[in-house]
Amino acid sequence: MAKVGIFFGSTTGVTEDIAHKIAEKIEGAEVFNIDGNEDKLEDYDVLLLGTSTWGFGDLQDDWAAIVDDLASKDFSGKKVGYFGSGDQGTFSDTFMDGIAIIDEEIQKTGATIIGKTSTEGYEFNESRAAKNKEFLGLALDEVNQSELTDERIDAWVEQIKQEF
Numbered sequence: 001m002a003k004v005g006i007f008f009g010s011t012t013g014v015t016e017d018i019a020h021k022i023a024e025k026i027e028g029a030e031v032f033n034i035d036g037n038e039d040k041l042e043d044y045d046v047l048l049l050g051t052s053t054w055g056f057g058d059l060q061d062d063w064a065a066i067v068d069d070l071a072s073k074d075f076s077g078k079k080v081g082y083f084g085s086g087d088q089g090t091f092s093d094t095f096m097d098g099i100a101i102i103d104e105e106i107q108k109t110g111a112t113i114i115g116k117t118s119t120e121g122y123e124f125n126e127s128r129a130a131k132n133k134e135f136l137g138l139a140l141d142e143v144n145q146s147e148l149t150d151e152r153i154d155a156w157v158e159q160i161k162q163e164f
């Protein structure tokens with residue numbers, strides 16, 4: 001069975017809670033704060049990377065501290081999925097941008113990206129994490145659409161399990 005590692009960066013705990021919810025649905029998955037655990041990324045076949053976005057389109061601080069190191073890693077043979085939390089109302093021009101900043105580096109590692117999702121059902125102007133009506137990963141908005149979070153997680157986990 002594929003070894004699944006879930007790594008989050010979270011400033012106020014929102015993405016951390018989401019990481020644990022995802023872990024509950026994937027047998028054997030292990031959860032880590034990316035802060036201090038960057039070296040553990042190597043140990044898993046499937047990496048689920050979770051971040052929030054701060055400032056205007058800035059990566060969450062703990063990810064920002066290590067994101068430049070990612071490009072030098074060899075993740076060929078690994079599958080990588082992204083999940084993020086953001087606010088599509090107040091930050092409608094930079095919704096979920098953090099995911100895209102991580103993805104730019106992961107693209108250099110040889111990993112296969114899994115878990116893209118439709119942008120249908122969201123209302124935002126711009127997102128670096130959205131292309132051709134698809135997000136690079138799972139987009140969650142606990143500020144404006146918290147009632148949709150559980151069903152979005154369920155659907156995404158079912159989707160990525162098919163892609164492991």
Ligand SMILES: Cc1cc2nc3c(=O)[nH]c(=O)nc-3n(C[C@H](O)[C@H](O)[C@H](O)COP(=O)(O)O)c2cc1C
Pocket residue numbers: 009010011012013014015016051052053054055056057058060085086087088091094095096097142143
């Ligand atoms: C000052 C500030 C800036 C933010 N900037 C963005 C942003 O640019 N894009 C976005 O999608 N969300 C933005 N957010 C929303 C947070 O990313 C969101 O609340 C997130 O769930 C926080 O997750 P965390 O506690 O795991 O860090 C911002 C929130 C605050 C308070």
